[in-house]
Amino acid sequence: EIxxxxxxATLSESPGERATLSCRASERIRYSLAWYQQKPGQPxxxxxFNTNARPAGVPARFSxxxxxxxxxxxxxxxxxxxFAVYFCHQxxxxxxxxxxxxxxxxx
Amino acid sequence: xxxxxxxxxxxxxxxxxxxxSCAASGxxxxxxxxxxxxxxxxxxxxxxxxxxxxxxxxxYVDSVKGRFTISxxxxxNSVYLQMSGLRAEDTALYYCGRGYNGNSEFYDFxxxxxxVTVSS
Numbered sequence: 021e022i023x024x025x026x027x028x029a030t031l032s033e034s035p036g037e038r039a040t041l042s043c044r045a046s047e048r049i050r051y052s053l054a055w056y057q058q059k060p061g062q063p064x065x066x067x068x069f070n071t072n073a074r075p076a077g078v079p080a081r082f083s084x085x086x087x088x089x090x091x092x093x094x095x096x097x098x099x100x101x102x103f104a105v106y107f108c109h110q111x112x113x114x115x116x117x118x119x120x121x122x123x124x125x126x127x
Numbered sequence: 128x129x130x131x132x133x134x135x136x137x138x139x140x141x142x143x144x145x146x147x148s149c150a151a152s153g154x155x156x157x158x159x160x161x162x163x164x165x166x167x168x169x170x171x172x173x174x175x176x177x178x179x180x181x182x183x184x185x186x187y188v189d190s191v192k193g194r195f196t197i198s199x200x201x202x203x204n205s206v207y208l209q210m211s212g213l214r215a216e217d218t219a220l221y222y223c224g225r226g227y228n229g230n231s232e233f234y235d236f237x238x239x240x241x242x243v244t245v246s247s
Contacts, residue, residue, distance in 0.1 A: 054233040056172065063222050063236035064164075064172060075227060075235070107172055111232035114186045115174035 022046050022110055026119035032127040039095040041122045043108035048088045052112045055084060055093045058121075059104045067106075068093065098124070129153040129237055131223045136241030139213055147208040147241055149223030156204040160226030162234050163197060163208045165219035165243075175221070176208060177231055186231075190216070213245045 023046040033039050043053070055068040066075050068084040071091065081096040095102055103126050108119040135147040147163065162177045176187045176197035185197055194212040199205065206223060220242050224234030 052232070058172075061239075063238060063240060066227055066233055066235045069227060069230075069233045109172070109233070114177065114231070115188045116232070118171045118173070121171055 022049060022112065022117050024108055024110055024117050024119035026106075026108055026122045028122060029120070030123045030125060032125050033098055034127045035098050035100060037098050037127075039098055039102075039124055041093040041095075041106055041124070043086075043091040043093070043119050045089045045091070045110055049110045049112045051087060052110055052116075053084075053086065053091050054109045054111065056107045056109065057102075057104050058107065064107065095124075100126075129225070129235075131225065131237040133221060133223045133238045133241040136221060136243045138244045138246065140247050141214060141245055143213050143245070144209070144211040145213065145243060147210065147221055147223075147243075149206045149238070151204045151206070151223075151225070154225070157201040159229060160231040160234075161197075161199060161206040162224040162226065163206070163221055164224055164234070164236075165217075165221045166240075167216075167219040170219075173219075177226075178206065179231070210243070213243075215245050217243060218245050219243060 025044045027042045051071040053071050056064040058064045072084045084093045105121045105123050107121045130152045132150045163175045178185050178197045196209040198207045220240040222240045224236045
């Protein structure tokens, strides 16, 4: 099983700051990576697929990059609605595996 | 507006059964892969089962194979998860998801989920 490791577990930042979240795969996953955002009491929201593609409606302040085993999600300027938990998900083979999540909290 | 409304969850004893339902609206249901995913309390996400638009392919996470069955009714715009042999580790909030842009790897979610608690 491919293990996904996210860091940091918690990221404390102020509104307007840049946030960088990392996700590492235990083996190469090419570009088969998605990011989901989840707020308390809400379902997950697809933010990024295929490593760096944004679904319609996702703001441009969310960007992502990576390949192989190292991946990054960047939020260029944190807005109040961005404080949430972020999960990465590799899908080289169904059902794939998720990281344990990074909580982005207000500093 | 895309809507996915889950129902059917509840409290069940170990070894029991439940049938979850997801009513879809606001899109052409028969064009999309549909998923059941779950999230145990305070835990991360897990894909449980997915079904192709024409029902010719179904995939399950290993832990539910032989116990859970995903199905759909394209005339009723609904997807179902029949769960049997339930275990404590199946306790979770179950979400219904729609494959994004026709994909089967990543999904968007609209509903609040339906909770399943397996306990004696």
